[in-house]
Amino acid sequence: MAKKVTPTETERCIESMIAVFQRYAGREITNSPNTLSKTEFLSFMHTELASFSQNQDPGVLDRMMKKLDLNCDGQLDFQEFLNLIGGLAQACHAAFTTQQPSKKI
Amino acid sequence: MAKKVTPTETERCIESMIAVFQRYAGREITNSPNTLSKTEFLSFMHTELASFSQNQDPGVLDRMMKKLDLNCDGQLDFQEFLNLIGGLAQACHAAFTTQQPSKKI
Numbered sequence: 001m002a003k004k005v006t007p008t009e010t011e012r013c014i015e016s017m018i019a020v021f022q023r024y025a026g027r028e029i030t031n032s033p034n035t036l037s038k039t040e041f042l043s044f045m046h047t048e049l050a051s052f053s054q055n056q057d058p059g060v061l062d063r064m065m066k067k068l069d070l071n072c073d074g075q076l077d078f079q080e081f082l083n084l085i086g087g088l089a090q091a092c093h094a095a096f097t098t099q100q101p102s103k104k105i
Numbered sequence: 106m107a108k109k110v111t112p113t114e115t116e117r118c119i120e121s122m123i124a125v126f127q128r129y130a131g132r133e134i135t136n137s138p139n140t141l142s143k144t145e146f147l148s149f150m151h152t153e154l155a156s157f158s159q160n161q162d163p164g165v166l167d168r169m170m171k172k173l174d175l176n177c178d179g180q181l182d183f184q185e186f187l188n189l190i191g192g193l194a195q196a197c198h199a200a201f202t203t204q205q206p207s208k209k210i
Contacts, residue, residue, distance in 0.1 A: 005156070008152070008153045008154070008155075009121050009124070009125055009153065010121070010122075010125055010149075010153040010154060010190070011153070011154070011156070012121070013118045013121045013122055013125075013190070014190065014193055014194045014197055015197075016114050016115070016117070016118045017115075017118055017194050018194060018197060018198050018201060019114070020114055020115055020118075021198070022201075034202055044115075047113070048113045048114065048115040048116070049113070049115060049116070050113075051110070051116070078194075078195060078198045079191075079195060082191045082194060082195065083191075085115070085118070085119065086184075086187045086188075086191055088119055089119045089122050089123060089183075089187060090183060090184060090187065092119055092120075092123060093123050093126070093183045096123060096127075097139055
C-alpha cells in the first residue's frame with residue numbers, strides 16, 4: 001500500500017489557493033469554470049476577505065477588479081487571482097516587518 | 106471581550122506564506138531576517154518542497170535561485186519568494202485543469 005505523505009505547510013497553502021479559486025470560479029453556470037467573473041470575484045472578496053472588503057468604499061472592489069484584470073477580458077484567470085493574493089500577502093508582510101524589530105528570533 | 110474571528114482559508118494561506126518565509130529567513134544569524142540566503146532557500150526547498158526538489162538535478166535549485174533573484178543581490182526577498190510560490194501554484198493549477206473536464210461542478 002502506498003505510504004500517505006502529509007503535505008507541508010507550503011504544499012497545503014498551494015492546494016488551498018487552487019481549491020479556493022476553483023470553488024469561486026465554478027459558481028456561475030453561465031461563466032467559464034476556470035475564470036472569476038465580476039460576480040464571482042465579489043463573492044470571493046465578501047466571503048474569503050470580508051475583514052478587508054467590509055471596510056472599503058463601494059468603488060474600491062470595482063477598481064481592484066479592473067486593475068487585476070490585466071488582459072481586460074472582464075474575467076480574472078488564475079494568474080490574475082494569484083497577483084491579488086500576492087499583493088495582499090506583500091502588504092501584510094510589510095506591516096508585519098515594520099512592527100517587528102529587525103533581529104533574529 | 107473581543108469576539109475571536111476564525112480566519113478564512115485564504116487568510117490562513119496568506120498567514121502561512123508569511124510565517125514560512127519568516128521561519129526560513131530567520132535561520133542564519135549572519136543573514137538578514139527579512140531575506141532568504143542561498144542556504145536558507147535550499148533549506149526551505151528541501152523541507153517544504155521536498156517532493157519537488159528531491160527529483161531534480163542538483164543544478165536546478167541553483168538556477169531557480171538565480172532566476173528568482175530579480176535584483177541579483179544573492180538573496181530572495183518576500184516578493185521574490187512569492188513569485189516562486191505563485192509559479193508553483195500556476196504549474197499545479199495548469200496540470201489540474203488539463204486533467205479535469207471543462208465543466209461546472
